[in-house]
Amino acid sequence: MGNTLYIDGRPVEFTDEKNVLEVVRLAGIELPTFCYHSELSVYGACRMCVVEVDGMGIVGACSTPPRDGMVVRTNTPRVRNIRRMALELLLANHDRECTTCTKSGQCKLQDLSNRFGIKHVRFGGRDETLALDLSSPSIVRDPNKCILCGDCVRVCREIQGIGVLDFAHRGSKAQVTPAFGKGLEEVDCVSCGQCAAVCPTAALTIKNETDIAWAALNDPGKVVIAQIAPAVRVAIGEMFGAKPGEINLGKLVSALRLLGFDKVFDTSFTADLTIMEETNEFVERFKKSEKLPQFTSCCPAWVKYVEQFHPELLDNLSSCRSPQGMFGALVKNHLAKEMNIDPKDIFFISIMPCTAKKFEAKRPEFSSGDTPEVDLVLTTQEIGNMIKEAGIDFANLDVEALDMPFGFTSGAGVIFGSSGGVAEASLRAAAEIISGEEIDAVDFKQTRGLTGLKEAEVEISGAKLKIAVVNGLKNAKDLIAKIQSGEVHYDLIEVMACPGGCIGGAGQPTPNDTTTREQRMKGLYEADKLQQLRKSQQNPIVQKLYSQWLGEPGSDIAHENLHTTYQSRRRIKGQNITLSETGEEKLYVGVCVGTSCYLKGSYDTMQQLRELIAAEDLADKVSIEATFCFENCAGAPSVKIGDEIINASSFKPQELVALIKNKLALV
Amino acid sequence: MANTTVPKAQRSFEKVNEIVRKYEAKESMLIPILQEVQEEYRYLPEEILTYIATALDISPATVYGVATFYAQFSLNPKGKYVINVCDGTACHVRGSSPILEAIRRKVGLAAGKITTDDLGFTVQTVSCLGACGLAPAVVINDKVYGQVTEEAIELIIDQLKQKEAEGDN
Incomplete structure (x- = not known):
C-alpha cells in the first residue's frame, strides 16, 4: 500500500523500481535517455530524462528514487525546452555527416533529434577534427562523434572489469579515450565490443569489413565458404522484422547462397568437435587432479583477458582452439584436400555474433604461414547489411539446408552460443565418458540463464564435479580472486565475456538488451530440443572425422589442428624507460615491475638483490634496474641478467646473486 | 639534495614506491x-602512471584521466626551471605579452614548444597568480618576480x- 506515483496526472503503482525513470517507462512513456542502462550504474549526465516533480522542480528521472505520492510531469514546456537545448548543444559538438555514418538509422542522437524536431542548430561546429582510431582489428573509435555519455566507460569497467576507456582532459577538450590517448590495439582492450554495443552514436562502432567479403564473392577464382556461429541464427531475423529468438538459419543459408557463397557450414559442427577434445582433456585432468579448474577457451575476449591479467592461469585454459579456430584448420588443412583444391583458393568467412573473433582470426597461432585459416570474420550485423545491400527480401525467403558434411550438428553444438551452453554440452559428454554408460537425461539446467555466476554440482559414478559458469569478465575477475584466495574450488569453469554469452555478443543486431538476450537464449534451447541428436559424441560426421583423419580425441593430429598455445601479453604498449643510470661496463640486471611481476613481489626481489649485491661489493660491476614487462608474465617475477630472462620465482635471491656472479665471470 | 651513493634516477624509482606505500596504495x-x-620527476612518465595504476588496482585510463584533468600535472618532461608568466587581466594590460615573448626568445624556444630541448626551461602562461599589485608578475619555480620588465x-x-653553468663544473 501507499506506493503510488502520479505521472502526468495518472496514478502508477510501483514496487522495487530504483528510480522514477523505471516507473515512468512502466507507465508506457518512453522517456529519452543516452546515458541510462539498467545494467549499469546511474550516471545522470545526458539530461534527456529530466522531469518536473512537484516540490522538487526539474530533476533527472534516472537519479531520483520514487517516493509515494510524488507528482511527476514528463512533458511540460520546461522539460521539453531543456531536452531540445541539450540536444542542440550535443549536435553542435558532433560530426553531423549522417548520410555517410555507419550508425545512420540506428543512432540514438539522430533518433532523438528527429523525435524532438531539431531542424536547425544555432551554434557553430567543432573547430578541429580529431583522428580516428583504426588500430583495433574489431572496433573503430571516432572521437568526433562522441557525446561523452560515458556508457562505454561504465560497461568496460562494470561489466568487463577492465576500464580500457575513461574520460580525459576537460572542458571543451574532454574526451573518452584509452590510457595515454593510445589506440585500442595498444592497450588492454579485449575486443569484446560491448562499448560499441552500448554507444548511442557512432563514436564506437564495429569495424566494417563487408567490402573484403564482396571482393572475395566477386572473384571467380575463389571458393567462398561460410561458417555460421550458433548465436547468429536466433538474431539475424531481427534485422528483417523478426522477433528475437526466432530461428532463421534456413533463410540465412538461402541468403548466403544468393550472395554467392559456394558452401555454407555450421560452426556448431566444430562446437561438437570442441566438446570431444575439451571434454577428453578435462576428464584426463580430472582423473590426474592437475591443472584444475579447467577454463573453457572458446571466447577470444576471455582468452586475451587471461593472457593480459592472469598469465599464471594460462595452463588452466583448455588448450583447445575455439570452434571458429578448429573450423579454420578443418577447412584449410582437411576439406581442401578432400575437395582437391589449393587452400589458397578457398576464402573462408566466419559469420559471428562477436567482434573479438575478428581479433582471434588474426592471431598468428591461427595462420599457416602468412595466410590466415579464417580469412574474414563478419558480424551478424555486417552480413545482415550485405543481405540488405543485395536487395534480398529476407523475410520471404524459402529455407534451405546447410551443406554437408559440416552442416550436421548435435543440439550440444547449438547451445554453445549461450552462457552455460558449453558447460552443459561438456557435461553431456563427460557424463558418458566418466560413467562409461549411455545417458538419457541430457538437460543440465543449473547452468542456464542470464545470471552472471551460475554454479552446479553434478555427480557422475560417484565422482563429484563442481562447475561454475560466468558471463561478463568482471564476474570472472571476482571468481578468480575467490579461487586464488582458496575460498572456492571448481573443476570446470566456463567463461564468456559478453552478458548472456555469445547471443549477447557485440556483433548482434540492436537493440541488444537484457530482454532481447533472454529471447535469443530461449530460441537456442528450443533449437537444441528440435535436434534429433543432443550429444556431441553422437554426431556421425564427427565420428567419421576421427576415424578418417584425426584418430582419437587428443591425438597428435588433433593437437596439431585443433589445439593451440597462448602467450602472455603486456597491458599497455609503449617505450621502456630506464629508471636508473646504466654504467658503461656494468652487467645489466633488469627486474620487471610490470603488473604480474609487481603483484608477485618483484619489488621486494629487487630490493633484496640490491642489498645482496652491495654486501658482496659488486655494486660497481652490476647495474640493477627496474623495467617494465619482459612479456614473460607466466614466470613472474622475471629478472633479466644480461640477455637472459630468468623466472625468479624458482630462485632465492642468493641464488640469483650466484647467477649474476657466474655471468660476471663470463663477461 | 646531495646523495652520493645512489644515482639520481634510481633514487627516484625507490621514491615512487615510497610515495605509494606512504598513502597505503589507496585509490582515494x-x-x-x-x-x-x-615533484620527483618534474613530470608524470607514462609507465610510472601505469605502475601507479597497478599498485592502486585501478585502470591506467582512469589515472590518465585524472592526470590530464588538472593543469598542475604534466605528461611531458618539464624544464628544470618552470617559468609561469601571469596573463591575468591586470598583468595583461601592464604588458605581460612582450615579456612572454622576451622570455621565449631568451631561452630559445621554437614556435609551438613550451620546453627547451635541453630540458632547461619551461615557459607557460597562467591565468592569475593573485599578485595583481605586482603586475606584470612572473614566477620561476617557486619564486615570484614582480613588476617585471623585458x-x-x-x-x-x-x-x-x-648558475647552471657553474653547477655543472
Whole structure:
C-alpha cells in the first residue's frame, strides 16, 4: 500500500523500481535517455530524462528514487525546452555527416533529434577534427562523434572489469579515450565490443569489413565458404522484422547462397568437435587432479583477458582452439584436400555474433604461414547489411539446408552460443565418458540463464564435479580472486565475456538488451530440443572425422589442428624507460615491475638483490634496474641478467646473486 | 639534495614506491600520489602512471584521466626551471605579452614548444597568480618576480643560466 506515483496526472503503482525513470517507462512513456542502462550504474549526465516533480522542480528521472505520492510531469514546456537545448548543444559538438555514418538509422542522437524536431542548430561546429582510431582489428573509435555519455566507460569497467576507456582532459577538450590517448590495439582492450554495443552514436562502432567479403564473392577464382556461429541464427531475423529468438538459419543459408557463397557450414559442427577434445582433456585432468579448474577457451575476449591479467592461469585454459579456430584448420588443412583444391583458393568467412573473433582470426597461432585459416570474420550485423545491400527480401525467403558434411550438428553444438551452453554440452559428454554408460537425461539446467555466476554440482559414478559458469569478465575477475584466495574450488569453469554469452555478443543486431538476450537464449534451447541428436559424441560426421583423419580425441593430429598455445601479453604498449643510470661496463640486471611481476613481489626481489649485491661489493660491476614487462608474465617475477630472462620465482635471491656472479665471470 | 651513493634516477624509482606505500596504495589518494611523483620527476612518465595504476588496482585510463584533468600535472618532461608568466587581466594590460615573448626568445624556444630541448626551461602562461599589485608578475619555480620588465627578466634568466653553468663544473 501507499506506493503510488502520479505521472502526468495518472496514478502508477510501483514496487522495487530504483528510480522514477523505471516507473515512468512502466507507465508506457518512453522517456529519452543516452546515458541510462539498467545494467549499469546511474550516471545522470545526458539530461534527456529530466522531469518536473512537484516540490522538487526539474530533476533527472534516472537519479531520483520514487517516493509515494510524488507528482511527476514528463512533458511540460520546461522539460521539453531543456531536452531540445541539450540536444542542440550535443549536435553542435558532433560530426553531423549522417548520410555517410555507419550508425545512420540506428543512432540514438539522430533518433532523438528527429523525435524532438531539431531542424536547425544555432551554434557553430567543432573547430578541429580529431583522428580516428583504426588500430583495433574489431572496433573503430571516432572521437568526433562522441557525446561523452560515458556508457562505454561504465560497461568496460562494470561489466568487463577492465576500464580500457575513461574520460580525459576537460572542458571543451574532454574526451573518452584509452590510457595515454593510445589506440585500442595498444592497450588492454579485449575486443569484446560491448562499448560499441552500448554507444548511442557512432563514436564506437564495429569495424566494417563487408567490402573484403564482396571482393572475395566477386572473384571467380575463389571458393567462398561460410561458417555460421550458433548465436547468429536466433538474431539475424531481427534485422528483417523478426522477433528475437526466432530461428532463421534456413533463410540465412538461402541468403548466403544468393550472395554467392559456394558452401555454407555450421560452426556448431566444430562446437561438437570442441566438446570431444575439451571434454577428453578435462576428464584426463580430472582423473590426474592437475591443472584444475579447467577454463573453457572458446571466447577470444576471455582468452586475451587471461593472457593480459592472469598469465599464471594460462595452463588452466583448455588448450583447445575455439570452434571458429578448429573450423579454420578443418577447412584449410582437411576439406581442401578432400575437395582437391589449393587452400589458397578457398576464402573462408566466419559469420559471428562477436567482434573479438575478428581479433582471434588474426592471431598468428591461427595462420599457416602468412595466410590466415579464417580469412574474414563478419558480424551478424555486417552480413545482415550485405543481405540488405543485395536487395534480398529476407523475410520471404524459402529455407534451405546447410551443406554437408559440416552442416550436421548435435543440439550440444547449438547451445554453445549461450552462457552455460558449453558447460552443459561438456557435461553431456563427460557424463558418458566418466560413467562409461549411455545417458538419457541430457538437460543440465543449473547452468542456464542470464545470471552472471551460475554454479552446479553434478555427480557422475560417484565422482563429484563442481562447475561454475560466468558471463561478463568482471564476474570472472571476482571468481578468480575467490579461487586464488582458496575460498572456492571448481573443476570446470566456463567463461564468456559478453552478458548472456555469445547471443549477447557485440556483433548482434540492436537493440541488444537484457530482454532481447533472454529471447535469443530461449530460441537456442528450443533449437537444441528440435535436434534429433543432443550429444556431441553422437554426431556421425564427427565420428567419421576421427576415424578418417584425426584418430582419437587428443591425438597428435588433433593437437596439431585443433589445439593451440597462448602467450602472455603486456597491458599497455609503449617505450621502456630506464629508471636508473646504466654504467658503461656494468652487467645489466633488469627486474620487471610490470603488473604480474609487481603483484608477485618483484619489488621486494629487487630490493633484496640490491642489498645482496652491495654486501658482496659488486655494486660497481652490476647495474640493477627496474623495467617494465619482459612479456614473460607466466614466470613472474622475471629478472633479466644480461640477455637472459630468468623466472625468479624458482630462485632465492642468493641464488640469483650466484647467477649474476657466474655471468660476471663470463663477461 | 646531495646523495652520493645512489644515482639520481634510481633514487627516484625507490621514491615512487615510497610515495605509494606512504598513502597505503589507496585509490582515494591518487591525487597526492601524483603530486609527489611529479615533484620527483618534474613530470608524470607514462609507465610510472601505469605502475601507479597497478599498485592502486585501478585502470591506467582512469589515472590518465585524472592526470590530464588538472593543469598542475604534466605528461611531458618539464624544464628544470618552470617559468609561469601571469596573463591575468591586470598583468595583461601592464604588458605581460612582450615579456612572454622576451622570455621565449631568451631561452630559445621554437614556435609551438613550451620546453627547451635541453630540458632547461619551461615557459607557460597562467591565468592569475593573485599578485595583481605586482603586475606584470612572473614566477620561476617557486619564486615570484614582480613588476617585471623585458630587461629585468633577461637579466634574471642570464643569472639562472650562469648558475647552471657553474653547477655543472
